[in-house]
Amino acid sequence: xxxxxxxxxxxxxxxxxxxxxxxxxxxxxxxxxxxxxxxxxxxxxxxxxxxxxxxxxxxxxxxxxxxxxxxxxxxxxxxxxxxxxxxxxxxxxxxxxxxxxxxxxxxxxxxxxxxx
Amino acid sequence: xxxxxxxxxxxxxxxxxxxxxxxxxxxxxxxxxxxxxxxxxxxxxxxxxxxxxxxxxxxxxxxxxxxxxxxxxxxxxxxxxxxxxxxxxxxxxxxxxxxxxxxxxxxxxxx
Numbered sequence: 001x002x003x004x005x006x007x008x009x010x011x012x013x014x015x016x017x018x019x020x021x022x023x024x025x026x027x028x029x030x031x032x033x034x035x036x037x038x039x040x041x042x043x044x045x046x047x048x049x050x051x052x053x054x055x056x057x058x059x060x061x062x063x064x065x066x067x068x069x070x071x072x073x074x075x076x077x078x079x080x081x082x083x084x085x086x087x088x089x090x091x092x093x094x095x096x097x098x099x100x101x102x103x104x105x106x107x108x109x110x111x112x113x114x115x116x
Numbered sequence: 117x118x119x120x121x122x123x124x125x126x127x128x129x130x131x132x133x134x135x136x137x138x139x140x141x142x143x144x145x146x147x148x149x150x151x152x153x154x155x156x157x158x159x160x161x162x163x164x165x166x167x168x169x170x171x172x173x174x175x176x177x178x179x180x181x182x183x184x185x186x187x188x189x190x191x192x193x194x195x196x197x198x199x200x201x202x203x204x205x206x207x208x209x210x211x212x213x214x215x216x217x218x219x220x221x222x223x224x225x226x227x
Contacts, residue, residue, distance in 0.1 A: 004159075033215060042219030043160075043205060056214055091159055095215075103148055103209050107159030 006108035018080040021111045025094030035091040082115045118143040122206045122218035130226050137191040137221050139206035147208040149189040154203045201225045
């Protein structure tokens, strides 16, 4: 079975440019999470969706960040305009409902973003 | 809000030493608790889990017991190997299905 697929794996861009990160969750999973990992702050939850609907976006740093999930098999995280402090590894993860399993997350390999 | 606190790293041990990584949590109700491991250049993967009080999760020689009275879920292993070197994350899934991680503990095992 395919796992969570993220793209791109690496992105280097200049300050002010738009960045779009993509995620394909595991088929049948109805929860999708976006996390950001940095040395200073560890693993931060940005937003999560249930059945394609955003449930909690309180972790999104500011209006420059937006996330969408137009269907069950695709989600995007967009940063516009990007800034050097956005440099991090962004992880997407999916899970099934806790009532079906214990609700553990399955992670993608991450997208490493560098903003110059 | 709900949160997870785990011991700061890095933790450096010799091979075959005993390992403990402390984790405590704050949450309403009865969250599910998890330990994840991250190897260099990879995403996180589930190591073990526990869904209710007094449950013990175990995998690959690692164990953790869900202690509601102390709101803790400490990770232990009796004899570590060099291949256990990684970053370990404690996490909870709360009643809103929000999954919150601790900051991670980097473990170095010396041969």
